[in-house]
Amino acid sequence: MAKTSIHIKPCNIGQSEAHNMRTKEYLAHINADKLYIREDLTPDNHSWISDQQRGLSLQQYYDNIGKMVKEKTGRAMQTKKRERVNKKTGRVTKIAGCTPLREGVIVCKQDTTMEQLEHFAELCQQRFGITALQIHIHKDEGHYMDPQDITSWKPNYHAHIIWNWMNHDTGKSYKLNSEDISEMQDLLAQALDMERGESKMLTGAQHLERNDYIVAKQKREVEEAKAKIMQLDKENETKAKQSIVLDQEIADKQQKANRENGNAILSGLANLAGKGKYAQLEAENTEMKRQVALLPTMVAQEVEQRMALVLAQRDEERQHADYWETQCALHERNYKSLLSKSRHREESLRQEIQQRDQIIEMMKAGLTDFLGQFTAVCQNAIKTIIQFARDTKAQFFTFSQASAINDFLTTESHDRRSGASILITFTRPFLNLFEHEKGKTEIKNVADNFNWYKERQEQKQKQQEEVRNRPRFKR
Structure with missing residues (x-):
C-alpha cells in the first residue's frame, strides 16, 4: 500500500495562488531546473475554494484577518519574529511571528479524489479548529529519470491545502504541538485509505523541501x-x-x-x-x-x-x-x-528601512518644530488627540479633551469641518494607522456633535450629585 504524509509550513501568499492555479504568468517564468511541470497533464489537476474565501484573493483574506485580530485583541497582528528578555535571569526567548495562513503539502495517489481531501479537512476542523480555504490536487509535476527517454517520466502526485489557522472568537492562532501533527498524519492516512509514513520522531529524519530532496x-x-x-x-x-x-x-x-x-x-x-x-x-x-x-x-x-x-x-x-x-x-x-x-x-532592504526610519524621524522633528509655532490652543488640541489615541483603554474623548478640540474648532477655524481636517492631518505622523483612525473618529464627533459630550458630562455630574446627597444610615 502506498504511503502518505503531510508537511505544513507558512503560506507564501505572493506565490501560492499562482503556483496552485497554474496561471499563465507563472508557467511562463517557471524554472524547469527546479520544478518541471508537464502542461499537457495540467487539465488533470483539480481545485476547490471555500465559500469563506469566495471572491477574495489570499492577500485580501489575509488583510481581513489582520482587521479581525485588531478588533478582538486591540493590538496589531504580530507577524515578525521577536525576542523577549527575562529581566531576572537575562535569558532571551525567541517568539515566532503569527502565521494566520498555512499551507500543507500532501503525498497522495493518482486516484485520490477531492471528496477524500475535503473529508480530511472536515476531520481537522472538528479536531483542531483550523479551517481549509483551498484544496488543489496536482498530477502534472514530476521528473524524467532520463531526459532523453520520454517513457522514464516519474510523476509526483500530491495536493496542497491552504488553512486558516486563526480562532475568530479570540483573535488568536491555534497552537498545535508535535503530537497533534502526528495525529493529523493518522487522520490523513485514514481519509485517503493509504499507509501512514514513518514518524520522524522515531526515524529522526528531517523534512527536506522539494529541491533539497531531489539534490539529496x-x-x-x-x-x-x-x-x-x-x-x-x-x-x-x-x-x-x-x-x-x-x-x-x-x-x-x-x-x-x-x-x-x-x-x-x-x-x-x-x-x-x-x-x-x-x-x-x-x-x-x-x-x-x-x-x-x-x-x-x-x-x-x-x-x-x-x-x-x-x-x-x-x-x-x-x-x-x-x-x-x-x-x-x-x-x-x-x-x-x-x-x-x-x-x-536582505541587506538592501535593511538599509532601505534604516533610511526610511531616519527620514521619518527627521520629518517628525521638523513637524514638531513647526507645530511649536502654533498657538497654545492648537498645540493643546494636537497633544490631547495624541494622548487619547495612544491610550488603549480610552474609547471616547473625556469632556475636557472634547473641550480642547472644540476650543480650536471655535477660535482658530472659520469652519468646524475644515478645522477637524487640519487636526486629522497634523496628528497623522505621530500615530500608527489604528491610533490615527481612533482619533479621527472622535475629532469628527466633536466637530459634528459637541453637545453629546456636554450632555454626557452633565449626566455624569448629576449622578455624582445624587450619590453625595443620598442619606447615610448609622450602624
Whole structure:
C-alpha cells in the first residue's frame, strides 16, 4: 500500500495562488531546473475554494484577518519574529511571528479524489479548529529519470491545502504541538485509505523541501552508481582470472590428447593386422584434435562477447553517474547563487528601512518644530488627540479633551469641518494607522456633535450629585 504524509509550513501568499492555479504568468517564468511541470497533464489537476474565501484573493483574506485580530485583541497582528528578555535571569526567548495562513503539502495517489481531501479537512476542523480555504490536487509535476527517454517520466502526485489557522472568537492562532501533527498524519492516512509514513520522531529524519530532496536523492544515486561500477570492475577482474585458468586447462587437455594420439599411431604400425581398427581410432583422434584446436577460439569469442557486454554496461553506468554529478553541481551552483541574492536583497532592504526610519524621524522633528509655532490652543488640541489615541483603554474623548478640540474648532477655524481636517492631518505622523483612525473618529464627533459630550458630562455630574446627597444610615 502506498504511503502518505503531510508537511505544513507558512503560506507564501505572493506565490501560492499562482503556483496552485497554474496561471499563465507563472508557467511562463517557471524554472524547469527546479520544478518541471508537464502542461499537457495540467487539465488533470483539480481545485476547490471555500465559500469563506469566495471572491477574495489570499492577500485580501489575509488583510481581513489582520482587521479581525485588531478588533478582538486591540493590538496589531504580530507577524515578525521577536525576542523577549527575562529581566531576572537575562535569558532571551525567541517568539515566532503569527502565521494566520498555512499551507500543507500532501503525498497522495493518482486516484485520490477531492471528496477524500475535503473529508480530511472536515476531520481537522472538528479536531483542531483550523479551517481549509483551498484544496488543489496536482498530477502534472514530476521528473524524467532520463531526459532523453520520454517513457522514464516519474510523476509526483500530491495536493496542497491552504488553512486558516486563526480562532475568530479570540483573535488568536491555534497552537498545535508535535503530537497533534502526528495525529493529523493518522487522520490523513485514514481519509485517503493509504499507509501512514514513518514518524520522524522515531526515524529522526528531517523534512527536506522539494529541491533539497531531489539534490539529496541525486547524490545518493551517484554514490550507488559509483558502488555498482566498482562491483562490476571486481567481477570483470574475477572473470579475467577465470579465463586464464580456463586457457591453461584447454592447453593441458590438448597436450594430453596429442600424446594419446601419438601412442595410438605407434601401436597401429606395430600391429598391421589390426590396421582398420587403428585407422578408425586415428580418424577419431584427428577429429578430436580439430575440435580441441577450435575450443580456445570459441572460448575466447565467448569471453570477448561477455567482456564487451560488461564494458558497455559499465560505460552506461558511468555516463549515468556523470549526468547526475553534473546535475548535482548545477543545483549546488543555483542554490549558492539564490542564497547570495537573498542575502544581498536582505541587506538592501535593511538599509532601505534604516533610511526610511531616519527620514521619518527627521520629518517628525521638523513637524514638531513647526507645530511649536502654533498657538497654545492648537498645540493643546494636537497633544490631547495624541494622548487619547495612544491610550488603549480610552474609547471616547473625556469632556475636557472634547473641550480642547472644540476650543480650536471655535477660535482658530472659520469652519468646524475644515478645522477637524487640519487636526486629522497634523496628528497623522505621530500615530500608527489604528491610533490615527481612533482619533479621527472622535475629532469628527466633536466637530459634528459637541453637545453629546456636554450632555454626557452633565449626566455624569448629576449622578455624582445624587450619590453625595443620598442619606447615610448609622450602624
